[in-house]
Amino acid sequence: MSSSQEVHKNVILLPQTNQLIGLYSIIRDQETKRGDFVFYSDRIIRLLVEEGLNQLPVETATINCHGGQVYQGAKFLGKICGVSIVRAGESMEMGLRDCCRSVRIGKILIQRDEETALPKLFYEKLPEDISDRYVFLLDPMLATGGSAMMAVEVLLSRGVQMNRIFFLNLLAAPEGIKAFQEKYPEVKIITGGIDEKLDEDKYIVPGLGDFGDRYYCI
Amino acid sequence: MPQESSSPLKSKSSRIAPDQNDSSFFESTDNVSAPADKPSYIPPWTEPYIIGVAGNSGSGKTSVSQKIIQELNQPWTVLLSFDNFYNPLNAEERQQAFDCKFDFDTPESFDMNLMYETVKSLKQGKKTEIPVYSFKLHNRTSKKTTIYGANVIIIEGIYALHDQRLLDLMDIKLYVDTDLDVCLARRLTRDILYRGRDLEGAVRQWETFVKPNAVKFVLPTMNNADLVLPKGLENDTAISLMIQHIQKQLSHKSSMHLNHLKALGRDLSFDIKNVPNLKLLPLTNQTRGIHSILFDQNTERSDFIFYFDRMCGLIIEKAQEFLTHFDPVDVTTQANYTYKGLKVNDEVIAVNIIRSGDCFMNSIKKTFPEILIGKLLIQSDSMTGEPQLHYDSLPPNMTKYNKKILLFDSQIISGAASIMAIQVLLDHRVKEEDIILCTYLSTEVGLRRIKHVFPSVNVVIGKLSSMEDKADLWYNEERFKDSDWLFRNRFIDGLYFGTR
Numbered sequence: 001m002s003s004s005q006e007v008h009k010n011v012i013l014l015p016q017t018n019q020l021i022g023l024y025s026i027i028r029d030q031e032t033k034r035g036d037f038v039f040y041s042d043r044i045i046r047l048l049v050e051e052g053l054n055q056l057p058v059e060t061a062t063i064n065c066h067g068g069q070v071y072q073g074a075k076f077l078g079k080i081c082g083v084s085i086v087r088a089g090e091s092m093e094m095g096l097r098d099c100c101r102s103v104r105i106g107k108i109l110i111q112r113d114e115e116t117a118l119p120k121l122f123y124e125k126l127p128e129d130i131s132d133r134y135v136f137l138l139d140p141m142l143a144t145g146g147s148a149m150m151a152v153e154v155l156l157s158r159g160v161q162m163n164r165i166f167f168l169n170l171l172a173a174p175e176g177i178k179a180f181q182e183k184y185p186e187v188k189i190i191t192g193g194i195d196e197k198l199d200e201d202k203y204i205v206p207g208l209g210d211f212g213d214r215y216y217c218i
Numbered sequence: 219m220p221q222e223s224s225s226p227l228k229s230k231s232s233r234i235a236p237d238q239n240d241s242s243f244f245e246s247t248d249n250v251s252a253p254a255d256k257p258s259y260i261p262p263w264t265e266p267y268i269i270g271v272a273g274n275s276g277s278g279k280t281s282v283s284q285k286i287i288q289e290l291n292q293p294w295t296v297l298l299s300f301d302n303f304y305n306p307l308n309a310e311e312r313q314q315a316f317d318c319k320f321d322f323d324t325p326e327s328f329d330m331n332l333m334y335e336t337v338k339s340l341k342q343g344k345k346t347e348i349p350v351y352s353f354k355l356h357n358r359t360s361k362k363t364t365i366y367g368a369n370v371i372i373i374e375g376i377y378a379l380h381d382q383r384l385l386d387l388m389d390i391k392l393y394v395d396t397d398l399d400v401c402l403a404r405r406l407t408r409d410i411l412y413r414g415r416d417l418e419g420a421v422r423q424w425e426t427f428v429k430p431n432a433v434k435f436v437l438p439t440m441n442n443a444d445l446v447l448p449k450g451l452e453n454d455t456a457i458s459l460m461i462q463h464i465q466k467q468l469s470h471k472s473s474m475h476l477n478h479l480k481a482l483g484r485d486l487s488f489d490i491k492n493v494p495n496l497k498l499l500p501l502t503n504q505t506r507g508i509h510s511i512l513f514d515q516n517t518e519r520s521d522f523i524f525y526f527d528r529m530c531g532l533i534i535e536k537a538q539e540f541l542t543h544f545d546p547v548d549v550t551t552q553a554n555y556t557y558k559g560l561k562v563n564d565e566v567i568a569v570n571i572i573r574s575g576d577c578f579m580n581s582i583k584k585t586f587p588e589i590l591i592g593k594l595l596i597q598s599d600s601m602t603g604e605p606q607l608h609y610d611s612l613p614p615n616m617t618k619y620n621k622k623i624l625l626f627d628s629q630i631i632s633g634a635a636s637i638m639a640i641q642v643l644l645d646h647r648v649k650e651e652d653i654i655l656c657t658y659l660s661t662e663v664g665l666r667r668i669k670h671v672f673p674s675v676n677v678v679i680g681k682l683s684s685m686e687d688k689a690d691l692w693y694n695e696e697r698f699k700d701s702d703w704l705f706r707n708r709f710i711d712g713l714y715f716g717t718r
Contacts, residue, residue, distance in 0.1 A: 018544045018560055019562060023548055025549050028557045028559065030551055053503075061510060064514065066707075067703020067709075069704060071272075071513055072696065073507070073514075073696075098584075101524060102220075205555050206556060208551055209552025
């Protein structure tokens, strides 16, 4: 990939090329139909996953090439897994599988508690050996970061090392990034776009609407 | 069109030894003179070998022409028949024709100017339309045949050796000299059995028109011939001598083509860093890991396909950095905020070089769902390594202002196939700067040749090797050389499609 920027410590922004802005212009548009929304989101998600994979260490390996040449190449360590936050995060699983075929994927369901209005963990199903793995946490939007931070808490409680968590999202608000950095400074955030701010309803401005609704329903 | 500066190689006549693979491209090119001033590529179809075949009606011109085509076995031979160049008739003439009272056998009944323009256009390597004449309607039909990329052109007809302008374009001129009685017998059979005439009309036509014209106009053109073939097709000795001669001429032509290709790109001041419009995939953990899987001889085929698709995805993303038509657009989001974005107005067309470029197909579809796809089949002659264009199928309207042509080939070895493919696109009036050549593995010598002839073509390369073993090349940390097996053998398509 062309050089992604580390805009803040541990915040990696995809290169803002014209064609990437072109893709975002399609998925942000309220007029865009679901088929196009899904197709172009998937394209951005693959770029995020590629960037995430690029952050992983590899080990040097001696390769016996076709034609008999010996090449000092690299071997993927393969100790990764995806964890998607139900339901919007699941939309990113396909992009992850496009780049890592047999990757293990865990799920976390977090919903807003009706009484306290705070995010509450309803369900989790994670690979047994998750503590040995690098984790790609999948949630397309980073607004306040409430649910993602709760998901990180779950991962840490299962023994995952903080610096092995990569949070992949399509859009991030500065408020969410800040909250994350204060609480989990070693989590790496990989995003395709950083927007202006949150509005009073905690929606990203200008944002793209409710990602899950647009991907699954409308 | 580059044909105007074709002179520097005209004088070369040395024959190069046949070679089984592309390796001859890496050997010394000292015995080849480099093109003098502006580098140019002269594709074989810019200098097609033109054969004229004349003779009386029924003399066996067509059979002789077919025999030549069969024996030469060239990838792209075109038979141009005078039959399609009759002048269209007016209503009155057409009635005469239906009554077998129209003289079809004078030089004036043919559109010599159109024939000349057609051959001239083909000789310049241009895409050319050929009229289609109907004997049933006695008129030109609305159909046209499009011809492009011919290596050998055979002009066949009673007046093939009549017009001086045509004679000047021909490389060899044949006259098939068959006894007029034999001609009549053949003509009657053909007219009655295949052209729906009756005996009386056919005989009358022979006596009033065909025979007098044959004596008056056709016979004298025998003097323009290089070779007269008595007895037509039955004359095995003459025909095999002639075919040997043509084959010799063609192999001379193809060795000049090869030498010309080899001589390209020897410019020593070439520095990858300063080549405009070139993008190399950066070496990252991921790309290094993917290269390792693709190069590894122990990799399973399913893994090879999966990782090659990923590699193609990265190359195609990179290629889009060459798009140029982005227009500002205000987008309204679901929550009614405005996003100042960009609309991509480039229309991308993919052209695959069969079959090595087809490996990109999966990833192309994942990036551009509704893309138009063109195909080119270019193969290297197994004896000489000379690239030959066998087939082209390209979408219409490739020249609109906002079109970008992504040209795919998974490997650039000698550069010859890419150069030929680019020339095909240019012949279809695509602009050099609108072509984005995408490849996974490329040699430096191949890249040099391409950039030397087509400096404005954009190129995206996954992994570039070097001509010499040099340390500290920012793009080639692993020090791959052009002469390494991986870079000089076409192995990707075989592994991808499982034919190896």
